Amino acid sequence: MKQRLRKLWFGLRGVNPDAVIVHFWTGDVSRARRMTREILALEPARRHFVVHTGGADPPPDCEPVPLPPASSGELWLMLRHRFRDLRVGLAPVLFDGTPNPLRAAAVAFAPGSILAFNANLERHHLRLRHAIASVLFLAGVPLDRIFLRPSWLYPFKRDRTRVPEAVAVVDGRPTDPSRPRVAVLSPYFPYPLAHGGAVRIFSLLREASREFDIFLFAFARDPATQEFEPLREFCAKIAVASLPHYREPRWATLAPPEVREFDTAPMRRLLREITAEAGITLRQVEYTQLAAYRGDILVEHDVTWDLYGQVRRRAPSVSAWWNWLRWRVYEARALRRFHAVVAMAEKDRALLGVPHARVIANGVDLGRFRPQPERPGRRLLFIGSFSHFPNVEAFLFFWREVWPNLAGVSLTVVGGPDHLLHWQRFTGTPNLPDAPGLRIHGFVRDVRPLYVEANVVVVPTTVSAGTNLKVLEGMAMERAIVSTPSGCAGIGLEDGRSGVIADSGPRFAQAIEALLAEPERRSAIAREARRLAEERYGWEALGAEQVRLWRELSTGRPRGAGGPPPPHGHSPRPEREESAPPGPPR
Structure with missing residues (x-):
């Protein structure tokens, strides 16, 4: 009876009672x-239409509906x-951020479907x-985070x-009573050497282990499956805690969400015991x-508030301002809780604005990264883990503003572990760019053959802090480097002498073309870069600076240093005289 009434109702209106599905290719x-x-696949029995405004080839199961622009x-x-x-x-519509008048027409035509x-x-x-x-979804918020609710507002969610x-604790080399004992806490397990931070931690700990017994504490998704053997050679003990499944909205906490994410009871227990x-x-x-977690030394791999400040200036928004403000306040207070702060470069030390900051630069393994003969060609190389969003920004800048100005070149990109996942997270797009001459790799265990193959190393970083270890690797491998100013900041490359520095897409492309056209100049710049790396950036000399800092704090440390961590969930708080908000960035 219901079906008959339905057919009668739609018949009186002159409409087919069987609902159709209209796809809008927008x-x-x-x-x-x-x-x-x-x-x-979900609705095979329905009648399907595909509406488009040209340049489309719908599946054979759909009836095409081409419309003029x-x-x-x-x-x-x-x-x-x-x-x-x-x-x-039902009206499936693609909202991928591209302007399309058909999208607005579809919403007006079938608003409830x-x-x-x-x-x-x-x-x-x-x-x-x-x-x-719906508004959050259209704004690009990932679906799994749209319905997150802050615990302070929804205590029973x-x-x-x-x-x-789950934790994993592994013994390493035997301890020596004559060696002081140092705990090093890292947000990730520093092996394999998949990104610059891992390279730095691994290399400096290896050098410092000649005079200290090192106890490494780190986080990982699956603690038991980490590659412990390389670190067991110079660490006395390695303790790995599980990363939490963090489910708070990014906006909902006063402390930066990255701080809350890594503040866990299992890690505090491991540290204490x-x-x-x-x-x-x-x-x-x-x-x-x-x-x-507090301690004696805080290593600032980048000045985080400055990093978010660059993002805020490039793309102003309430979210960008809130991220910058939280890091500005948190970082300024945290710096005062440590007896020493380590920066990657002099510019970062100046930004930190505290008297107890010093520079221990990033480095490179000069014995491992040795110069190799360069073959003729037009091959470019970009290395940067996509887990660090400035590297995604760098690749987007190169792809959009440099690549269209180049002809007859190839580009190899190394995006690090889970590069597609991080690409999707930061860009909101499911696929990586594809073009003739473009190769994008994930994690590459040994990148030296890629440097050997390259004619020019590109560092198109637009948002940066700290120093770029991949620049140092390129210098050590005696390859000419074209970089933005921020990409090589703090390293000491001289434009036209030990590298080429370009501050816009067209200039970047011109610099690449000029180097590719002049092999002798390219070779001279590469040799000078290697000389600079040998002079300043060997890990052995930098490791000696790390040892010197540990000695100073071990023998002349103020009373109360290195006390136990505060209770779980507490962030470092300033003393009473530090309660005023920090001043403007220096």
């Missing part, structure tokens, strides 16, 4: 095709006319009763941060997000 064609295939209003009128006898039950797909092909029904969720209890058992007298904390 963005990248490859994504739109994947969107349509997904819906076809027009304004949103004109397209809406065309849609009304074309589907006047049909009932639209829109199934929105974002650039990652996550889908969400746009509903007025879920207006906030189900989707809470989970901290696995092993410090007491082994008689550890000194603690070095790597990276600002771990400053809540």
